[in-house]
Amino acid sequence: MRYPGRVIKMGEADPRIVRALKTALNKALVLRGGQAIALDPDNPHFGPRMKQAVQLFQARHVDEHGQPLKIDGEVGALTWAALFGRERVPQSVDVADPFLGAVLAHAGAAADAGVREQPRNSNRGPEVDEYLRRAGVAPGLAWCCAFTYWCFDEAARDAGRANPMVRTAGCLNHWNRAERHGARRIPARAAIDDPRRVRPGMVFIMDFGGGLGHTGFVERVEGGHIHTIEGNTDASQGREGGGVYRLARRLASVNKGFIDYAGV
Template sequence: MKYPGRVIKMGEADARIVKALKTALNKALVLRGGEALALDPDNPRFGPNMKQAVQLFQARHLDDQGQPLKIDGEVGSLTWAALFGAEGVPQHQDAADPFLASVLAVAGAQADAGVREQPRNSNRGPEVDAYLRRAGVRPGLAWCCAFTYWCFDEAAQQAGRANPMFKTAGCLAHWQNAPSRGARRLLARDAVADPGRVLPGAVFIMDFGGGLGHTGFVERIEGGYIHTIEGNTDASQGREGGGVYRLQRKLASINKGFIDYGGV
């Protein structure tokens, strides 16, 4: 059964979805005796007993990447995939927009080249300095957003067209001003509810408070996970790492949202 594009929780009105979930939970939990939490699939109500069963399932199972599920009694894409299989949640492998596909190709080439700061932990280096200058700021600053701008700009030059991305080296300034360039924004909560709305080529934005943020590209989507290409990071997924990396993140870890320049 396909994920319905929203988080399923107490009060769910679609009896067909509730029935499918109760049937799957009964099969997965197989509780007996005093532990019994058997759910009636013919009862269309998602009530407290069903929430308890979902929480128990989440406590006893991992997601399809082997990570713990959030024990909240709500069925989002990761819990749905654990119950019904990964094929039941959104999967987007390639950018549909040709220009965004070329932007990802530029970003991927930088990751494949193993771009790193020189020296380490300096926010400097030949490539890093070039990213920052292209975004209009001096070398030595945090450079994740400058990297995204450089990738857009390189792809635009190759295509002989204007760069659609708002010119900035600031993640939160990009979030604020992207609509002025025709881009669409998707709030984090809406992306978590429906991962199918997050498309390859989108730019994710994280907000750490105090004006600090982090950003990068979505390369592909697998349900509740995104595969990314990011600058100024490393395997720890931090915002002050020393290179361009391909990473995997939980979709729910993106707390601000996504910017999509598709069709712009």
């Protein structure tokens, strides 16, 4: 069975989903004696005992990147993939909008070129200064959002058209103003429930509180994971790194949401 496009938890009303999950959990856990949690697939209810079985499965398994599953007793895309296989969760590698494909190509070229701050930890450098200048702010500031704007701007110049993205170096400012520029916003909760809503070419937004954020591009989607291209980061996946990198993140780590400029 394919992932149904929502997180499955206690109270689930679809008996087909409950039956499939109970059957898979019984097969995966194979417990005996006092540890046994035998689930009745013919019982259509997702109750406390089934939640306990899901939690036990999550405690004993990892996602496809070898990272521990969240032990919450709810079946999202990552737990679903661990139970049924990654081919049973949404995969998306193609950019449907040609303009967004061109934007993503500029981002990928910067990652391939190994753009880095010069000197290290300075928020400066020939490329970084240009990203910030293009976004209309002074050099030396955090530049992840300025990088996304520069990629849009380069693609727009190539195509001889207006840049649809908000001109800003502020991640949360971008989120707040995107819809007024014709973009569509996908809140984090909706994306976690149904990864099919997230497509290559979208911009992700993270909120760290206190007005601080981080952003980058979705390059491809693999169920509960996204592969990204982002600036002002590094292998630690932080928001103060020194270059443009390709990274893999859990979709659930994006706590604000996604911005879609397709067709704008």
